[in-house]
Amino acid sequence: MHRLVETADGQRIAARFDALAERPLYWIGHSLGGQILPLVPNKNEIHKAITVATGSGYWRENSPQIRPMAWWLWFVLTPPVLALCGYFPGKALRKVGDLPKGVMRQWRRWCLDPEYAVGAEGPAVRAAYAAVRAPVVSISFADDEMMSARNTESIHGFYSGARTAA
Numbered sequence: 040m041h042r043l044v045e046t047a048d049g050q051r052i053a054a055r056f057d058a059l060a061e062r063p064l065y066w067i068g069h070s071l072g073g074q075i076l077p078l079v080p081n082k083n084e085i086h087k088a089i090t091v092a093t094g095s096g097y098w099r100e101n102s103p104q105i106r107p108m109a110w111w112l113w114f115v116l117t118p119p120v121l122a123l124c125g126y127f128p129g130k131a132l133r134k135v136g137d138l139p140k141g142v143m144r145q146w147r148r149w150c151l152d153p154e155y156a157v158g159a160e161g162p163a164v165r166a167a168y169a170a171v172r173a174p175v176v177s178i179s180f181a182d183d184e185m186m187s188a189r190n191t192e193s194i195h196g197f198y199s200g201a202r203t204a205a
Contacts, residue, residue, distance in 0.1 A: 072093070090176070
């Protein structure tokens, strides 16, 4: 089977997927990569998901060393910077990198909600998480500087239709 695939520069190429269709498809996602699996088209074709250092991002549940910086980022820095600059100049601020205004607003909304993206985006996203049926294996680290064990447990709890293992 051939499908047209669009490359990053907009070129369309024919790609051959028939050989891949006979093999199991695995999803390996680090951080955001483990958070967005439910939002990916064709997620039902995935046989197993492995998340690495993936957590909810809710700022109150961040690791103790990050929590004060997260508070500063979300409540003090981001609102006026977005209003003044029209985007988030993260490179200049030495925070996360440059991001469009809408992306930073969405990320802020997620991080301020106790249920992260699921709570901030509503029932459709909650249903998308619950619809994942592939087993999910979570790899996390006790000394993770960003994600606490609670962040990790929280995001994986939304994968309610999948078997999960840590």
